[in-house]
Amino acid sequence: MTETETSRTEEFDAPPLRRLRYFHGQMLGARDFQREQEYHREKLRLRMRCLLGYGVVCGLHVEPAPRGEDDCPPDAEAPAEGEADRTEHTRRRAKVKLTPGLAVDCDGNEVVVRGSCEIDLWKALPPDERDTDTVWVGIEYAERPVEPTRAVYNDACADTSDCEFGWTEECHKVRVTGCAPPVDERCDTCCSPCEHKVLWLARIDCVDWYEPVHRDQIHMNVRRAFGRHLPTVITGINWIHGHTYTIDEAKALLGTQDQDGGLVVRFSADVRSDTLRPGVVELQVIEGGSGRNASTWYMGGAFAEPDAETDGGCDEFTQGFRYRQTTRETLQDGDRLLITVRAAFILDRCCRPVDGTHVGGRVPTIDAEATPAAAHGGCHLPPSGIGPWTSGTGAGGDVFESWFFVKER
DSSP: OOHHHHHHHSOOSSOOOOOOOOOTTOOOOHHHHHHHHHHHHHHHHHHIIIIIOBEEEEEOOEEEOOOOTTSOOTTOOOOOTTTSOHHHHTOOOOEEEEOOEEEEOTTSOEEEEOSOEEEEHHHHSOGGGOSOSOEEEEEEEEEEEEEEEOOSSOOTTOSSOOOEEEEEEEEEEEEEESSOOOOOOOSOTTTSOOOOOOEEEEEEOSOOTTSOOOGGGEEOTTSOBSBSOOOOBEEEESSOTTOEEOHHHHHHHHTSSOTTOOEEEEEEEEEEGGGOOTTSEEEEEEOSSSGGGOOEEEEOEEEEETTGGGSSOSSSEEEEEEEEEOSOOOOOTTOEEEEEEOGGGOBBTTSOBOBOOOGGGOOOBSSGGGSOTTSSOSOOSOTTSOOSOOSOOSSOOOOEEEEEEEOOO
């Protein structure tokens, strides 16, 4: 029996759905109304996680916390050795602010943060995880009883007539950890059970407990966007889209004469090596000139990584590839190289196509320092407000297109 067939024989992860059946003369107690309430809540959770999915819907940004009145200004001079006040020196300032927003956890519970809150990372971090300078911040659905009320009639089984809480308030808990949180690798988030209840929102690097957290330390690309599936996207390339290279630079980039050269593409998750077949990547040269004087031709190439000689690579999965020119044609002054990656034919671990639309031509270079500051113009962040840019529109598949120009200086 295959793994797929085995997964289909497992039970659906949902409790029996039984609703209250009313009849004349029926005796109802608190337990009956609680079960009826739970029936409707379970139906809502089931509809949410199976039809829509889970993740962050809006907001819930992790930002540096505003400086307190007792904090030193950023340009304050450091006190001379021996003059610093001991209390000032030991005051922990590593804090962040969580903005309001909405999320849905993997059980289908709606997690609402109504107002911004400040998080002291040291206090929120478990004591046994404080020997790290990298922390993750997340939220988790929670409930708490509120509004104590005295019962009109005492419970026959109770010893005293203490107050009972009359309402349950749905709230959230902030979670901070120093251990890398697990990744949800389920292909079907509807039927399989949910194990990780925390929605992780940001990773904070290089934390100094006695210094404020800066914006460049906070990385929010660890959060999961709301949806049933988390599409695999292209996260980086080793050329600058729309850039102009010299002939020698183009040769080095394409690996024309260098076995270690080639165009490199990186993915956000594993893709199947056996789907990286001839024809998936195509290089088309548009020669310089205009009108009918210009011509086009296709440049021969092959996958250098994963190893093309082992029919898709020795590993079943890979998080990137290197595509190298295999012919001796050279680019000329004024040429344009059009790079096409047919992402709909590249499948991830769940056999879903890579979401490859090159939105705005803004997929970053693998070496971010090599990208000119004005290469992408405005729109430094995608519409979600969470960077960096990647390919994809959420629909999956499509074609990744890019190009660069060749011109001698």
